[in-house]
Amino acid sequence: MPASCWLYVSRSQIEVAAIPSEIEQIVSTSRGRNATLDVTGALIFARGRFSQYLEGPETSVAALRASIERDDRHTDIVTLPTKPTAVRLFEGWSLAYAGEASYMSRAMERTLVDAIEGPERDVRTLINIMVGMTDGRTPKG
Numbered sequence: 001m002p003a004s005c006w007l008y009v010s011r012s013q014i015e016v017a018a019i020p021s022e023i024e025q026i027v028s029t030s031r032g033r034n035a036t037l038d039v040t041g042a043l044i045f046a047r048g049r050f051s052q053y054l055e056g057p058e059t060s061v062a063a064l065r066a067s068i069e070r071d072d073r074h075t076d077i078v079t080l081p082t083k084p085t086a087v088r089l090f091e092g093w094s095l096a097y098a099g100e101a102s103y104m105s106r107a108m109e110r111t112l113v114d115a116i117e118g119p120e121r122d123v124r125t126l127i128n129i130m131v132g133m134t135d136g137r138t139p140k141g
């Protein structure tokens, strides 16, 4: 059982033209560092918003959280209430990420944006969408 987990939403500060390359950079840094820290998780980006779930040892999640919170590539970080699950949700995935358009239907994107932006941020929907990204795929990183 992962000792700790962190789920948040945030607002990207990355200039639109730079989004693909910046996200690629974030994901490649993260895959190395998360693996070293025994952390697994997922990142999604939709219409200027990030959402990320991380799970692993408490000190590892705390260290990543500290780095991520001071990263000026995003702002308005809001932590959403979650509890560690009995088994990892992202076993084998140092950071699952699927490019914005590559996997998400318009309908799913709407659901996601509602879950991120809505007054009652829908934690279960967010996590389900992230887990759905990994379904039937082989872990990378």
Ligand SMILES: Cc1cc2nc3c(=O)[nH]c(=O)nc-3n(C[C@H](O)[C@H](O)[C@H](O)COP(=O)(O)O)c2cc1C
Binding pocket: 026, 029, 030, 031, 033, 034, 043, 050, 052, 054, 064, 066, 067, 068, 069, 071, 073, 074, 095
């Ligand atoms: C939305 C977002 C998600 C990130 N996720 C991770 C992550 O899962 N793992 C990671 O090592 N760095 C992640 N980063 C990068 C960190 O913020 C940071 O740049 C990197 O870990 C280096 O840490 P340091 O600045 O404390 O040296 C993320 C950055 C952003 C903007």
